[in-house]
Each structure stands twice: as structure tokens, then as C-alpha cells.
Amino acid sequence: MKTIGIYGGTFDPIHTGHLITAQSVCEIRKLDKIIFIPSFISPHKTDRISSSPKHRINMLKLAVKGIPYFDYSDIEIKKKNISYSIDTIQAFKSSYKNIELIIGYDNLIVFDKWKNPDELLKLVQLVVLRRKAKEEKSQQNKYFKKAIFVETPLIDVRGTDIRQRVRSGKSINFLVPQKVKAYIYKHNLYKEKA
Numbered sequence: 001m002k003t004i005g006i007y008g009g010t011f012d013p014i015h016t017g018h019l020i021t022a023q024s025v026c027e028i029r030k031l032d033k034i035i036f037i038p039s040f041i042s043p044h045k046t047d048r049i050s051s052s053p054k055h056r057i058n059m060l061k062l063a064v065k066g067i068p069y070f071d072y073s074d075i076e077i078k079k080k081n082i083s084y085s086i087d088t089i090q091a092f093k094s095s096y097k098n099i100e101l102i103i104g105y106d107n108l109i110v111f112d113k114w115k116n117p118d119e120l121l122k123l124v125q126l127v128v129l130r131r132k133a134k135e136e137k138s139q140q141n142k143y144f145k146k147a148i149f150v151e152t153p154l155i156d157v158r159g160t161d162i163r164q165r166v167r168s169g170k171s172i173n174f175l176v177p178q179k180v181k182a183y184i185y186k187h188n189l190y191k192e193k194a
């Protein structure tokens with residue numbers, strides 16, 4: 001039976017931190033594929049205006065093109081509203097029985113603030129990516145016991161830094177795929193502070 005990974009985020013832009021860790025989790029968890037799902041508006045980032053969903057999904061498409069174990073879905077973008085993982089996962093459950101929800105450690109710390117986290121964990125296995133060499137132990141909640149922690153490579157790349165680098169005229173080589181870099185420059189993304 002197929003097992004898929006769902007990897008949600010703003011992906012503003014998709015970067016090597018996402019891609020390398022996704023590839024690694026795909027191998028470690030023996031997933032058939034990983035589906036990247038950009039949010040229309042992230043429930044966790046309502047204080048920041050993201051690039052348009054069209055740009056974010058276009059960059060995602062460029063990044064996963066030709067990679068057989070990566071895919072994307074525009075399900076949350078089409079809703080044109082705040083999407084919650086529980087609703088997205090419920091929609092995928094009719095097509096896939098085994099779903100692993102992939103999140104970064106920073107998201108696990110605030111997992112108790114997600115919509116219906118207990119319900120959500122009845123539908124998926126939570127799989128957590130490392131973000132730092134040494135994570136803060138004091139911030140644990142009850143969901144830590146239910147999560148699987150994967151020894152993915154530590155890639156210290158963040159969307160915030162990439163946007164900042166573009167704004168200040170610094171190179172973003174190696175931080176995003178070449179095609180994503182070309183897209184960012186062609187469409188003048190991240191030139192102004194959001």
C-alpha cells in the first residue's frame with residue numbers, strides 16, 4: 001500500500017532546505033512520494049504578506065519538475081482562504097490511506113496551537129525534521145511523544161534569509177534551484193520589504 005508524505009508551508013520561496021530534507025525523509029521513511037502543498041494564507045504567518053500564491057506555486061512547480069518522487073498540490077491555494085492541515089488531510093484521505101505529515105521542529109513546538117491537533121494525529125503519522133543541531137528541550141508539548149524524529153541533514157536555509165539576501169543584492173546561488181533563482185529575478189520578487 002502506498003504511503004505519501006505531505007509537506008506544507010508558505011514556500012516563499014521553495015529552497016534547498018525544503019528539498020534536501022524532503023528527499024532525505026522520503027528515503028528514510030520509504031515514502032512513495034512527497035506532495036508539497038503551499039498555503040494560500042498560512043494560519044501561522046498572518047502577520048506577514050507573502051508573495052502571491054501564483055508566484056509561490058510557480059516556483060514550486062519549477063523545483064519539483066522531473067523529480068518522480070516529488071509532486072505538488074494547489075488544493076489550499078484554490079480555496080483562497082486560510083487553510084488548516086486537518087481539512088487538507090481529510091481531502092487527501094479518500095485517495096491515500098497512509099499519510100505522513102512532514103513538519104519542521106519549529107512547527108512541532110507550536111503544534112498544540114494548530115486546529116484540532118488530536119483529530120489530525122488520528123489521520124496521519126507526524127514526522128519531524130531537524131532545524132538546529134541542538135533543539136531546546138524545555139519547549140516540548142504532549143505531541144512530541146507521538147512524533148517520529150528523522151535524522152535529516154541540517155540545512156540552515158530559511159525563506160526569510162533568502163528574501164533578505166535578494167533585497168540587499170546578495171547572491172542566492174545554491175540556496176534555491178537555478179530555475180527558481182531565475183524566476184525570482186524575472187518577476188522582481190522580494191525587492192520590497194513585506
Ligand code: ATP
Pocket residue numbers: 008009010011012013016017018021102103104105106107129130131155156157158159160161
Ligand atoms: P520563512 O523564513 O519564510 O518562515 P521557512 O522556509 O522557514 O520560511 P516555510 O516555507 O513555511 O518556512 O516552511 C515549510 C516547512 O518546512 C515548515 O514545516 C518548516 O519548519 C520546514 N522547513 C523550512 N526550512 C527548513 C529547513 N532548512 N530544514 C528543515 N525544515 C525546514
